[in-house]
Amino acid sequence: MKQMIIKRILLLIFVVFGVTFVSFMLSHVIPGDPASMMAGQRASKEALAEIRVQLGLDQPVWIQYMDYMKGLLAGDLGISIRTQKPVIEDLAAFFPATLELAVAAFFIAIVVGIPLGILAAVKKNSFWDHASRLFTISGVSTPVFWSGLVMILIFYGKLNWFPANGRLDIGINPPTNITGFYLIDSLLSGDWIAFKSSIHHLFLPAIVLSFAQLAIITRQVRSSMLEVLEKEYIRTAIANGINGPFLLVQYALRNALIPTITVIGVSFGSLLGGAVVTETIFGWPGMGKYVVDSIAYLDFPAMMGFTLFISIGYVLINLVVDLSYYALNPQLKE
Numbered sequence: 512m513k514q515m516i517i518k519r520i521l522l523l524i525f526v527v528f529g530v531t532f533v534s535f536m537l538s539h540v541i542p543g544d545p546a547s548m549m550a551g552q553r554a555s556k557e558a559l560a561e562i563r564v565q566l567g568l569d570q571p572v573w574i575q576y577m578d579y580m581k582g583l584l585a586g587d588l589g590i591s592i593r594t595q596k597p598v599i600e601d602l603a604a605f606f607p608a609t610l611e612l613a614v615a616a617f618f619i620a621i622v623v624g625i626p627l628g629i630l631a632a633v634k635k636n637s638f639w640d641h642a643s644r645l646f647t648i649s650g651v652s653t654p655v656f657w658s659g660l661v662m663i664l665i666f667y668g669k670l671n672w673f674p675a676n677g678r679l680d681i682g683i684n685p686p687t688n689i690t691g692f693y694l695i696d697s698l699l700s701g702d703w704i705a706f707k708s709s710i711h712h713l714f715l716p717a718i719v720l721s722f723a724q725l726a727i728i729t730r731q732v733r734s735s736m737l738e739v740l741e742k743e744y745i746r747t748a749i750a751n752g753i754n755g756p757f758l759l760v761q762y763a764l765r766n767a768l769i770p771t772i773t774v775i776g777v778s779f780g781s782l783l784g785g786a787v788v789t790e791t792i793f794g795w796p797g798m799g800k801y802v803v804d805s806i807a808y809l810d811f812p813a814m815m816g817f818t819l820f821i822s823i824g825y826v827l828i829n830l831v832v833d834l835s836y837y838a839l840n841p842q843l844k845e
Contacts, residue, residue, distance in 0.1 A: 607691025
């Protein structure tokens with residue numbers, strides 16, 4: 512376990528270097544000039560040149576990259592060209608909204624996906640099995656932007672059951688900032704009006720964001736359960752009179768989750784990265800919407816900060832997934 516953790520930490524160093532290098536070079540080949548965006552169309556050449564000097568854009572690309580890496584080693588992600596604030600402060604401000612949305616979507620994917628996968632495996636080739644496979648195909652193949660727009664059209668435009676954007680209704684103040692999660696903060700502060708409004712706003716984007724990952728988890732659980740149910744120890748347990756939910760949960764699901772846990776871990780990382788489209792569609796004030804606005808403004812530091820943040824998150828999530836194997840498979844401890 513110690514060797515694995517050390518390897519992951521060393522891998523994180525290479526990931527940071529690779530991501531910063533690729534994203535930095537790609538951001539600087541994008542057509543456009545952030546200094547011109549910042550100065551405005553009517554800015555003089557002298558003002559434009561001064562802004563380029565302030566941003567360091569007058570230097571060769573490799574010098575700009577070295578300066579960026581020096582700041583990164585000191586914990587500085589740079590200054591956002593659009594907001595004129597440190598990128599790390601912007602990400603810290605927008606991250607709770609993204610994390611709340613991702614956790615809600617992850618919860619839906621787990622709570623629905625695992626039981627649906629078990630049902631499909633137990634009822635193999637039945638109506639429930641065929642229905643779950645149709646559902647998983649739809650979830651994997653449906654673009655997020657399309658499903659989001661359809662959900663808004665139906666549940667907001669036609670039925671008017673749920674709002675289409677934001678985290679709270681207009682006129683409702685955010686709850687006392689404790690964790691950054693409006694649901695948790697409103698519960699801790701006893702603000703039931705904000706709690707009702709926040710869960711009302713969270714429902715649609717969480718459903719849309721979870722759809723694809725829910726389908727992937729369902730398909731993986733079904734496949735793993737079918738494989739485990741054919742094992743000899745399952746047949747032996749059945750012969751000894753062990754059956755029903757106890758057999759499925761204690762014997763089958765526990766072992767089926769070993770390969771499934773990888774998919775579940777990667778799914779959470781995908782939810783953080785995939786929130787970009789969902790947040791843009793629903794006007795959710797998180798990191799996704801922040802980076803989309805930054806792209807439109809050619810805000811290189813903000814784009815790179817977001818990319819680096821998500822990449823590190825993926826590596827750490829994979830580390831947690833690897834550690835969870837030890838809890839699910841005691842043989843690895845030997």
